[in-house]
Amino acid sequence: MKRFHVHVIVPQLDESVRFYSGLFGAEPTVLKDDYAKWMLEDPRVNFAISARDGEVGVNHLGFQVDSDEELSALHEQVTAANVNLIEQRGAQCCYASSNKYWSQDPAGVPWETYHTLDDIPLFGMDSHDAATTKEACCAPATASIPATIGRSVRCG
Incomplete structure (x- = not known):
């Protein structure tokens, strides 16, 4: 089953955690020094915030799926529509290891479609770039993104 995903970069994590916890009526499912995530069931949303560069x-929108089969089905759907995408297998970002792909809508909004495989102890280390810097999380390096994607994104 798909879960809508939203990732927002915030200037102050503590202040934003208080706001979104009140808005959602729930505490974060994941809370780190630089990241928080709510896995809401009504509506079914994975809402993440981070206080990083x-x-x-x-920052980006997306769909989280429950299996690699669902990920493959969505991948085929997007490919059939001739949408450019970048695939990342075993990407490590936002405290999770995931198989994913990125696309971009005509307005320039990045879309991440992914299946989470496991939790990891670090914010991220992209499978295409072994560096553990803030720049390494989620999206492929800007130079490897097709022209239609155009900007770097952070994970959530």
Whole structure:
């Protein structure tokens, strides 16, 4: 089953955790020094925030799926529509290891579609770049993204 995903970069994590906990009526499912995530059931949303480098605001949207079969089905759907995408197998970001792919809508909004495999102890280490820097999380390096994707994103 798909879960809608939203990742927002915030200037102050503590302040934002208080706000979103009140808004959602729930404490985060995951809470780190630089990251928080709510796995909501009504509506079915994976809402993540991080206080790391990047422009404050909505960073990317996406779909989290429960299996690699669902991920493959969505991948085929997007490929059939001639949408450019970047695939990442075993990506390590946002305290999780995932198989995923990235695309970008015509307005420039990055979309992440992924299946989480396991939790990891670090914010991230991208499978395409072994560095454990803030720049390494989630999206492939800007130079490897097709022209239609255009900007780097952080994971959630």
